[in-house]
Amino acid sequence: MxxxxxxxxxxxxxxxxxxxxxxxxxxxxxxxxxxxxxxxxxxxxxxxxxxxxxxxxxxxxxxxxxxxxxxxxxxxxxxxxxxxxxxxxxxxxxxxxxxxxxxxxxxxxxxxxxxxxxxxxxxxxxxxxxxxxxxxxxxxxxxxxxxxxxxxxxxxxxxxxxxxxxxxxxxxxxxxxxxxxxxxxxxxxxxxxxxxxxxxxxxxxxxxxxxxxxxxxxxxxxxxxxxxxxxxNENVDKMERLSVVLRHLDYLEIEYGDYGAVVFRKYVAGYTKTLVGAREFRANVMNLDTIEKLKESFIEYFSKLDLERSSEYTSTGGNLE
Ligand SMILES: Cc1cc2nc3c(=O)[nH]c(=O)nc-3n(C[C@H](O)[C@H](O)[C@H](O)COP(=O)(O)O)c2cc1C
CATH class of the missing domain: 3.20.20.70 (Aldolase class I)
Structure with a gap:
């Protein structure tokens, strides 16, 4: 060998x-x-x-x-x-x-x-x-x-x-x-x-x-x-997912400037797989043309996901009481 x-x-x-x-x-x-x-x-x-x-x-x-x-x-x-x-x-x-x-x-x-x-x-x-x-x-x-x-x-x-x-x-x-x-x-x-x-x-x-x-x-x-x-990635903490997205966007910006926003379109589906409302979110971000706008959208989307999750927990908690 x-x-x-x-x-x-x-x-x-x-x-x-x-x-x-x-x-x-x-x-x-x-x-x-x-x-x-x-x-x-x-x-x-x-x-x-x-x-x-x-x-x-x-x-x-x-x-x-x-x-x-x-x-x-x-x-x-x-x-x-x-x-x-x-x-x-x-x-x-x-x-x-x-x-x-x-x-x-x-x-x-x-x-x-x-x-x-x-x-x-x-x-x-x-x-x-x-x-x-x-x-x-x-x-x-x-x-x-x-x-x-x-x-x-x-x-x-x-x-x-x-x-x-x-x-x-x-x-x-x-x-x-x-x-x-x-x-x-x-x-x-x-x-x-x-x-x-x-x-x-x-x-x-x-x-x-x-x-x-x-x-x-x-x-x-x-x-x-x-x-x-x-x-x-569905088993990964959502905030960790978001932090990788943001880092990836930083690297793309260094490499391509705002053209990195276009390059990133190829990865959006992968990063949002299995998330609630992913289809609608993808459609919304596909036309964004600056890294900054993409970052803002991802941060907003992921923080909403977290809110949804915590409201699920609250209602379950309420039922248990
Ligand atoms: C978008 C895309 C581009 C690819 N480009 C190359 C390439 O340039 N050279 C290569 O040897 N294989 C290329 N492949 C094949 C992959 O390396 C791999 O062998 C194939 O996708 C099967 O593996 P997977 O099921 O893990 O995707 C490409 C595959 C995809 C999906």
């Missing part, structure tokens, strides 16, 4: 448009041991595009982050990996994204259509990359994970992240956790992990080294915290 260089069992999975620096910072604060950047095009790295600066890891996270690259050409991917590897703990190849605009370029999960080419990509990248992982699906349109796994082990990758669906499945159906870990290399499962129980079961079923959490972390950094028993 290759030594596991990853600093923990429950990492934050890559999500384009979601796992930016402010969101990663929140997840790290709640105990995520490692994370990925959003995916970055190998071609854009070679062109030295300035826009990439916002995607690259920041100095305070280098020891726990992987840079995820996507592309098709083995030489381009290898060169890009070599160029960026010192900015992060490791480099990851995206072989799992099924989005049309990526697959159209034969990148992401489209790499799984031709496993000979896939092998070549991994080989070229591994030649020049100190630590290389691959995030893959179980196949393009059918389960070929055994074959994919063998390629990855033979080419000497340092870790495998596997989302238990084919690319064709996109996000439909249930992700399979029945992916046996032969133990040659650290392997982490991805897919449908929302609670601490899910984490436990996924690891038990597969023998994986750990898991990475994607959708289950949106508005719910407690999934990474060992202090909460279920890892779901």
């Amino acid at each position: 290759k030594e596991n260089f990853l600093p923990g069992k429950v990492g934050l999975a890559p999500m384009a448009g979601i796992t930016d620096y402010p969101f990663r910072k929140i997840c790290f604060e709640y105990g995520a041991p490692f994370a990925f950047t959003e995916m970055i095009s190998a071609k854009s790295v070679l062109l030295n595009l300035e826009v990439n600066e916002q995607y690259f890891p920041r100095s305070d996270e280098r020891e726990r982050i992987g840079i995820q690259l996507f592309g098709y050409d083995p030489v381009e991917l290898a060169q890009a990996a070599q160029m960026v590897q010192d900015k992060a703990l490791w480099v990851d190849l995206n072989a799992g994204c099924p989005a049309t605009k990526i697959v159209k370029r034969n990148a992401g999960a489209a790499l799984l259509k031709d496993l000979k080419h896939f092998r070549l990509v991994v080989r070229e990248m591994k030649k020049v990359t100190r630590r290389l992982s691959v995030k893959t699906r179980i196949g393009w349109d059918r389960d070929e994970f055994e074959h994919i796994y063998n390629i990855l082990v033979e080419e000497g990758v340092d870790a495998i992240f596997v989302h238990g669906r084919t690319a064709r499945q996109m996000y439909a159906g249930k992700a399979s956790w029945n992916i046996y870990n032969h133990g040659d290399v650290p392997m982490y499962l991805s897919g449908d992990i929302y609670t601490r129980e899910d984490i436990k079961r996924a690891i038990e079923v597969s023998g994986a080294s750990g898991v990475i959490v994607a959708r289950g972390s949106i508005g719910n950094p407690w999934i990474f915290s060992s202090l909460k028993d279920t890892g779901r």
Whole structure:
């Protein structure tokens, strides 16, 4: 078994448009041991595009982050990996994204259509990359994970992240956790992990080294915290929820200014899951365009929630008397 260089069992999975620096910072604060950047095009790295600066890891996270690259050409991917590897703990190849605009370029999960080419990509990248992982699906349109796994082990990758669906499945159906870990290399499962129980079961079923959490972390950094028993935000004290929202908004403001209010729309549903009147509240805040206005609305909403809760208690108390 290759030594596991990853600093923990429950990492934050890559999500384009979601796992930016402010969101990663929140997840790290709640105990995520490692994370990925959003995916970055190998071609854009070679062109030295300035826009990439916002995607690259920041100095305070280098020891726990992987840079995820996507592309098709083995030489381009290898060169890009070599160029960026010192900015992060490791480099990851995206072989799992099924989005049309990526697959159209034969990148992401489209790499799984031709496993000979896939092998070549991994080989070229591994030649020049100190630590290389691959995030893959179980196949393009059918389960070929055994074959994919063998390629990855033979080419000497340092870790495998596997989302238990084919690319064709996109996000439909249930992700399979029945992916046996032969133990040659650290392997982490991805897919449908929302609670601490899910984490436990996924690891038990597969023998994986750990898991990475994607959708289950949106508005719910407690999934990474060992202090909460279920890892779901409905069990978290509402004031703690509010304090995370406010902190997240602060980080977004530092990163984007008031444009952070627009970015935050992606997280509103997550933070307000299962709360009374959440649907109406979401509709009301979706058009707010400054961080200050969002903060005010959240504070008002959460303080009302608390009032409702205390009036419930009062009436119950009254009945008991
Ligand atoms: C909005 C969104 C963006 C994603 N972007 C990426 C990506 O850039 N790279 C990648 O490897 N996977 C990406 N994924 C896939 C996730 O990392 C993960 O494998 C998948 O969502 C299944 O895990 P989950 O059920 O915990 O969400 C993305 C998923 C979502 C929902």
